[in-house]
Amino acid sequence: MKILGTGSALPRKTVTNDMLSEFLDTSDEWITTRTGIKSRQIISDERFEEIAALAGQRAIEAAGLVPEDIDFIICHNVCNVYVTPSLASLVQGFLGIKGPNCPTMDLNSACAGFVYGLDICDAFLETGRANRILYICAEEVTRMVDWNQRETCVLFGDGAGAMVLGKGDNYLASTLTSTPMPDVIYYRLPCEPTPYETREGIDTHKAMQLKGREVFRNAVTSAQRDIRDVVAKAGLELKDIDHYLLHQANMRIVDAIKQNFDLPDERFHHNIEYRGNTSSASIPILLDEIVREGKVKRGDLMVFNGFGAGFVTSAAVVRY
Numbered sequence: 001m002k003i004l005g006t007g008s009a010l011p012r013k014t015v016t017n018d019m020l021s022e023f024l025d026t027s028d029e030w031i032t033t034r035t036g037i038k039s040r041q042i043i044s045d046e047r048f049e050e051i052a053a054l055a056g057q058r059a060i061e062a063a064g065l066v067p068e069d070i071d072f073i074i075c076h077n078v079c080n081v082y083v084t085p086s087l088a089s090l091v092q093g094f095l096g097i098k099g100p101n102c103p104t105m106d107l108n109s110a111c112a113g114f115v116y117g118l119d120i121c122d123a124f125l126e127t128g129r130a131n132r133i134l135y136i137c138a139e140e141v142t143r144m145v146d147w148n149q150r151e152t153c154v155l156f157g158d159g160a161g162a163m164v165l166g167k168g169d170n171y172l173a174s175t176l177t178s179t180p181m182p183d184v185i186y187y188r189l190p191c192e193p194t195p196y197e198t199r200e201g202i203d204t205h206k207a208m209q210l211k212g213r214e215v216f217r218n219a220v221t222s223a224q225r226d227i228r229d230v231v232a233k234a235g236l237e238l239k240d241i242d243h244y245l246l247h248q249a250n251m252r253i254v255d256a257i258k259q260n261f262d263l264p265d266e267r268f269h270h271n272i273e274y275r276g277n278t279s280s281a282s283i284p285i286l287l288d289e290i291v292r293e294g295k296v297k298r299g300d301l302m303v304f305n306g307f308g309a310g311f312v313t314s315a316a317v318v319r320y
């Protein structure tokens with residue numbers, strides 16, 4: 001597998017910490033110190049599928065291709081208003097890619113999902129089931145939180161990161177893990193009752209519930225374990241990696257990993273300051289930003305690492 005081009009797209013509304021403190025008992029000082037976040041983009045009147053499709057279109061253009069060159073669309077998405085059809089199918093319509101020879105599907109492995117999806121794309125490409133996959137991670141996490149709950153709503157932002165993937169030998173290693181811990185982070189949608197239900201309240205809708213400290217501890221431990229593991233699997237050492245792109249959940253998590261690895265600061269990229277936590281989209285948005293800023297050149301080695309509800313974790317080593 002090889003990354004042929006990247007793209008990203010964000011909602012137009014930027015929300016600063018001060019704007020949140022207008023209706024929440026919070027402050028710029030608390031949010032900045034505890035998370036590193038200064039502002040984030042939050043969906044308002046846009047259609048979410050259009051943001052995802054725009055990220056995809058930019059990735060196709062960056063790859064020097066046209067939509068008709070894509071023969072598979074895979075989206076990673078935790079939640080959007082459409083449970084069905086899939087986001088990938090909706091994106092296909094927006095991009096004007098006619099069927100029936102471009103299959104579409106969605107994946108969901110929470111905030112760790114970006115690398116989970118890369119693994120699936122790699123399998124489809126390397127077994128010859130697809131030649132050029134449009135892979136989009138798109139999230140509107142801000143629709144999953146209770147906007148009266150300062151513990152969660154200040155943390156998140158929305159957006160989409162995309163890439164076109166083709167055949168190649170640049171996916172050097174990956175690590176995926178899952179440990180059932182459903183109480184640590186969860187979000188329950190309302191579902192229709194069946195006529196046979198007797199228990200009350202089993203499908204009670206619950207905005208996102210998050211045990212932040214537990215997630216924080218697990219993230220710091222799992223990130224170090226997974227990164228060391230995946231770099232060793234690739235036959236490399238930590239110092240050989242040019243770019244570390246970690247899930248952007250909290251700047252303090254990135255800092256903790258950085259300190260433990262004793263590597264130059266500039267190898268650890270971050271945009272949480274002005275994007276917030278965009279779940280599975282955080283790494284591909286960050287990747288697109290640093291590619292467009294000219295910070296990455298062909299042949300550079302990158303590590304991606306994520307964690308999220310499940311508890312799931314993931315890491316990969318990729319040659320750009």
Ligand code: UT7
Binds near residue numbers: 026155185216
């Ligand atoms: O992508 C996966 C999901 N991501 C995460 O779960 C992120 C991982 N966790 C974290 O980043 C951190 O745990 C948080 C940023 C969520 C919380 O930071 P913390 O240092 O663990 O704070 P805390 O939850 O222990 O709360 C400390 C205090 C509490 O007050 P008391 O009990 O000490 O009086 C909270 O009520 O801060 C209070 N607090 C706030 N104060 C102002 C919580 N949220 C806020 C807020 N503004 N927004």
